[in-house]
Amino acid sequence: MDSKESENIAVTDAKAAAKGKAAEGAHPTADVAMKTKTQTRRGSKKGLAIVDLVLRLGASSAAVAAAYSPLSSEQILPFFTQFLQFHAEYNDLPTFTFFVVANAIAVGYIGLSMPFSIVCIIRPRAIGPRLLLVFCDTVMIALVVAAAGASSAIMYLAHNGNLDSNWLAICMQYTNFCQGLSGAVVASFVAAVFFMLLVVNSTFALKK
Amino acid sequence: MDSKESENIAVTDAKAAAKGKAAEGAHPTADVAMKTKTQTRRGSKKGLAIVDLVLRLGASSAAVAAAYSPLSSEQILPFFTQFLQFHAEYNDLPTFTFFVVANAIAVGYIGLSMPFSIVCIIRPRAIGPRLLLVFCDTVMIALVVAAAGASSAIMYLAHNGNLDSNWLAICMQYTNFCQGLSGAVVASFVAAVFFMLLVVNSTFALKK
Numbered sequence: 453m454d455s456k457e458s459e460n461i462a463v464t465d466a467k468a469a470a471k472g473k474a475a476e477g478a479h480p481t482a483d484v485a486m487k488t489k490t491q492t493r494r495g496s497k498k499g500l501a502i503v504d505l506v507l508r509l510g511a512s513s514a515a516v517a518a519a520y521s522p523l524s525s526e527q528i529l530p531f532f533t534q535f536l537q538f539h540a541e542y543n544d545l546p547t548f549t550f551f552v553v554a555n556a557i558a559v560g561y562i563g564l565s566m567p568f569s570i571v572c573i574i575r576p577r578a579i580g581p582r583l584l585l586v587f588c589d590t591v592m593i594a595l596v597v598a599a600a601g602a603s604s605a606i607m608y609l610a611h612n613g614n615l616d617s618n619w620l621a622i623c624m625q626y627t628n629f630c631q632g633l634s635g636a637v638v639a640s641f642v643a644a645v646f647f648m649l650l651v652v653n654s655t656f657a658l659k660k
Numbered sequence: 661m662d663s664k665e666s667e668n669i670a671v672t673d674a675k676a677a678a679k680g681k682a683a684e685g686a687h688p689t690a691d692v693a694m695k696t697k698t699q700t701r702r703g704s705k706k707g708l709a710i711v712d713l714v715l716r717l718g719a720s721s722a723a724v725a726a727a728y729s730p731l732s733s734e735q736i737l738p739f740f741t742q743f744l745q746f747h748a749e750y751n752d753l754p755t756f757t758f759f760v761v762a763n764a765i766a767v768g769y770i771g772l773s774m775p776f777s778i779v780c781i782i783r784p785r786a787i788g789p790r791l792l793l794v795f796c797d798t799v800m801i802a803l804v805v806a807a808a809g810a811s812s813a814i815m816y817l818a819h820n821g822n823l824d825s826n827w828l829a830i831c832m833q834y835t836n837f838c839q840g841l842s843g844a845v846v847a848s849f850v851a852a853v854f855f856m857l858l859v860v861n862s863t864f865a866l867k868k
Contacts, residue, residue, distance in 0.1 A: 544824035547813045579867055586863045590801070590856050597802045601809030605755045606817070610825070616752035617818070619827040648798050651859065655794045658867045659787055 497576035500657040504585075505569045507653060511646035512562040515596070518639035519555035522548050525632025529625060540622075540629040547606045548633065554599035555640055558592055558647075565589075572657070579658065586654045593647045600640035607634050705784035708865040712793075713777045715861060719854035720770040723804070726847035727763035730756050733840020737833060748830075748837045755814045756841065762807035763848055766800055766855075773797075780865070787866065794862045801855045808848035815842050 522542035529540070542548040565588065568581040610630055613621035623630035730750035737748070750756040773796065776789040818838055821829035831838035 540824075545822065546816070583863065583867065587860055590798075590859050593798070593801055594805045594852060594856060597805045598809035598812075601806035602813035604806075605810035605813045608754070609814070609817075609827075614753065616748075617827075617830050619817075619825075622825050644802060648802060651798050652795055655791065655863055655866060658863060659791065 494576050497657055500653055501572040501576055504653055507646050507650050508562055508569055511643050512559055514639050514643035515555045515558040518636050519552050521632055521636035522552050525629055527626050527629035540626045545606055547602045551599045551603045554595050558596050561592055582654050582658055589647055589650045596644045600637055600644055603637045607637055702784050705865055708861055709780040709784055712861055715854050715858050716770050716777055719851050720767055722847050722851035723763045723766040726844050727760050729840055729844035730760050733837055735834050735837035748834045753814055755810045759807045759811045762803050766804050769800055790862050790866055797855055797858045804852045808845055808852055811845045815845055
């Protein structure tokens with residue numbers, strides 16, 4: 453090997469080393485940036501998953517209140533003697549049977565959906581459970597809002613009556629009974645708002 | 661320059677060329693695969709955007725039917741003489757005023773949302789318009805389902821009455837009137853189903 457040749461090899465080696473260094477130098481910063489971005493995104497997705505769980509707890513408490521309140525609101529009005537009484541219960545109005553069943557279904561659904569919500573916290577990038585939750589939450593919005601809307605229409609009628617149809621306001625007599633049911637309707641609308649927030653939250657979590 | 665040196669340079673050149681070729685050879689296939697994947701994803705997102713527009717048209721026709729049908733269903737019953745008549749109109753039941761207004765709002769909203777839906781077809785990767793549409797569609801589900809639920813509760817009462825509250829079934833007399841209103845309630849539920857499909861469709865389009 454002569455001196456020129458060895459010099460040449462040395463030069464190519466140096467160039468290669470420089471290139472390698474440059475490449476190494478470029479990679480780590482890009483990697484760090486990418487990793488930071490990925491971690492930020494992962495973190496925000498995890499945050500949204502935790503919000504999902506909290507909203508689910510809120511929805512369940514509102515739905516429990518809505519389902520339980522009509523069961524406990526009954527009123528007995530004495531009528532002349534104590535042997536002849538008027539007894540008002542929630543299932544005198546068939547709409548409220550549907551209302552209680554719908555809210556009970558919502559409570560049961562939230563119980564079943566909790567594990568999926570927890571999976572989304574542990575694995576923030578999982579798409580399957582989130583899609584399932586969005587789909588079922590949308591159905592639950594419809595169920596709870598339908599129950600709340602139907603019951604509020606009946607409660608409006610019970611409070612105000614309708615002269616054109618000759619339907620009289622029964623809340624004139626059964627004040628406590630009507631108050632309990634109206635509270636339940638409000639709780640059901642609150643549960644519906646929680647479900648709507650759940651859908652919007654999941655949509656944000658699913659977007660890129 | 662001696663022969664060994666030139667040989668050495670030739671070898672390094674050849675190696676570099678081979679490396680370059682290898683790099684070039686790797687890149688195009690990766691590029692093509694990436695491009696195909698991006699195009700497929702773009703295509704599927706465009707397909708979902710077109711489905712969105714079609715669902716919106718379906719929802720608007722159902723909502724128009726629901727909003728218009730009560731306006732046209734009125735019934736006049738003669739009562740002994742022609743000077744004393746019973747006249748049933750949709751706004752005798754206040755729930756149906758809400759029902760008509762809610763469905764009219766849904767129709768107006770669909771008209772306003774059409775441009776955003778078309779933007780999603782032209783730019784399938786736009787996220788902003790889709791998020792806006794999901795949010796507003798969720799609110800519309802609640803509005804339309806609440807109107808449909810409230811009206812169906814009142815129609816159930818009009819058909820069957822309620823003995824416990826002494827509310828009599830008015831559909832015994834006003835058959836045509838009740839048929840028109842019941843049809844409107846069904847149309848409103850159909851519109852609500854379209855809105856639910858819209859939310860699910862947008863969620864699929866938003867996912868990665």
